[in-house]
Amino acid sequence: KQEVTQIPAALSVPEGENLVLNCSFTDSAIYNLQWFRQDPGKGLTSLLLIQSSQREQTSGRLNASLDKSSGRSTLYIAASQPGDSATYLCAVAHYGQNFVFGPGTRLSVLP
Amino acid sequence: SQTIHQWPATLVQPVGSPLSLECTVEGTSNPNLYWYRQAAGRGLQLLFYSVGIGQISSEVPQNLSASRPQDRQFILSSKKLLLSDSGFYLCAWSGGRVDEQFFGPGTRLTVL
Numbered sequence: 001k002q003e004v005t006q007i008p009a010a011l012s013v014p015e016g017e018n019l020v021l022n023c024s025f026t027d028s029a030i031y032n033l034q035w036f037r038q039d040p041g042k043g044l045t046s047l048l049l050i051q052s053s054q055r056e057q058t059s060g061r062l063n064a065s066l067d068k069s070s071g072r073s074t075l076y077i078a079a080s081q082p083g084d085s086a087t088y089l090c091a092v093a094h095y096g097q098n099f100v101f102g103p104g105t106r107l108s109v110l111p
Numbered sequence: 112s113q114t115i116h117q118w119p120a121t122l123v124q125p126v127g128s129p130l131s132l133e134c135t136v137e138g139t140s141n142p143n144l145y146w147y148r149q150a151a152g153r154g155l156q157l158l159f160y161s162v163g164i165g166q167i168s169s170e171v172p173q174n175l176s177a178s179r180p181q182d183r184q185f186i187l188s189s190k191k192l193l194l195s196d197s198g199f200y201l202c203a204w205s206g207g208r209v210d211e212q213f214f215g216p217g218t219r220l221t222v223l
Binding site: 031032034036041042043044045046049089091093094095096097098099101102103104 | 117145154155157160170199201203208209210211212213214215216217219
């Protein structure tokens, strides 16, 4: 059974810092990995989707990498801003199966 | 562009009352549809998914049910709510089961 963990559970950084969020999964035979952000009381917003054949995806200040063999993905946020404060979740899917979500990392960017 | 709607946004219901939450998707056809629950302090739990009209798969046994009467409409129901049904209910859609998922704004349900 696939299990997804995210470390740290919470992170607080000053504005302007570059930061890395981690996602680990136990079964490396995944098909896709998706990163989301969730603002308090809101739905999830898709940030990036990485297919198993890809090693990274970039969107603006966000860069997500995937290392299937080690069962890990990282989300890199450059020059963090207070507006980046949210909970970040990763989810993985095997072919023909539904996504399995991690518990999330709560990020606070202090002005 | 595609849009996903959920209503109501918030709901307070007494124990034992019925429930009906609705989700609709615009701008796409034959989507995969999903109902998730996010309870306080817990992760996102998949409740139901549907690959087509009338096709519902249940992931977790519970007193909830789902229906898909139209291609882009997904309904979550209960005949009698329990206290443990409280939580944040999210609807999502994707083109396929492993494709990128897009979520609605959610419904906050409080059962008293």
